[in-house]
Amino acid sequence: MKSISRNLSILAMGLLLSQCPLPPDAQAKSPSSRQKLSMAQRKGRANNTVILSMPAVQVPYRSWLPRREKPRMVLLCIHALGLSSKSFDNFGRRMAASGIPTFALDVRGFGEWMKRPEEAHMDFEACLTDVEQGLKNLHRAYPGLPVFLVGESMGGAIAIQAASRYPDQVNGLLAAVPSTTEKARNTAKSTMVVAYRTAESPGEHVDMSPVIVDGATSDPSLRRKIEADPINRMELSKKELAQFEKFMKETHDATPLIERAPTMILVAYKDKLVTPAGSVDLFTEIGSPQKLLVGDGNSEHLMLEEGQMTSEMEWIIKGWLRSKASRTILNEGAR
Amino acid sequence: MQAKHSHRLVHMGILLTALSLCTNATSSAKEWTTYERQVNLMKRINAAQKSKLLTVRQAKDLRKDLSKIAVKKRKILSGAVDREDGEAMDKIEARLTKTSHKIEEEKEETREDRN
Missing domain, CATH: 1.20.5 (Single alpha-helices involved in coiled-coils or other helix-helix interfaces)
Incomplete structure (x- = not known):
């Protein structure tokens, strides 16, 4: 196993274009972040400074960096509803072990954002801006290397929308189970989005763990682990769940705009949370001819996070990433 | 010499x-290829949303327009639309121009409202 750099506290991902002030709580944590950065630098990651050098807003993220291998691509991961960047720990380690620097950010309202009361609510527009700035910073930190977006479930939908908005920043896209809705029927098939309708007021919080956790996995030990982790957030307001439902539906408008980026969509056929049909619809709508749909007959809802990536899926993903990354580098060289 | x-x-x-x-x-x-124009329009929408010259709603509607144009273009290029290629693509270019004007009009309206 190659060396892995994990940033367990809030690190600064510079957001040049954002207007938000730095939360005091995040400022207090920056010295430890800098210490961890120095450790990463000693391991040969001098460019990491670029990622952390423009802090207008501090976006919590984690990274898993290869020790020696010269990287050929970079991954930026976005997590599912209720989870955090920590859920990519196993995935990040396995990618870094193959020489792929892997970063994962916390979506607004989740993970380390919960420690900042004023930022502790779901905000997809701000999250997309975070992703854009993260992409720009990674391109600066790894000049000439393709940057791939990776997302699961809600994170997959965010990755698709980011790829449609920032086509010149996203060199490839991997989205696992990115849909909760089937466009043809225009109905929410997920039990997840039905839950909020039972809440009485917009401010009322709904405990989503019976839906998210039980739907995500049938493994009792994994359920306990997800529920017990304080960084996961299972209580969401009715307003947030309505926003979530709307955002997931809007993903269907974004797919035709992905015309060039190589795209891989993963669907799970033992998914108890959402039907695979919605993700297949998204795949069909994607404009890029370089698209690949992979269905796993044995996977439940989580295919990449919480250590759920099977060795077969790892093999497929790494092979696809390598093939698309080298093609991207070749195309860049030909310009 | x-x-x-x-x-x-x-x-x-x-x-x-x-x-x-x-x-x-x-x-x-x-x-400028049609694709380059689409990318450029998307960048203009993103920039205008960031500078608050477009609301989130307006930006989403404009992106939706671009999405519909992309779907139409895909149909034309795949041969699913029964028209002369040149004429159909001219219509796509015209729709992109219309979207471009719409971006400027909505930005201008916001500027006027501010003043």
């Missing part, structure tokens, strides 16, 4: 290089 001749050659070289650069610049300005 020889020095004068070499000076002339140098001047000719500079002139030809300048002409070639001008030609390249003019031709590259004309050679």
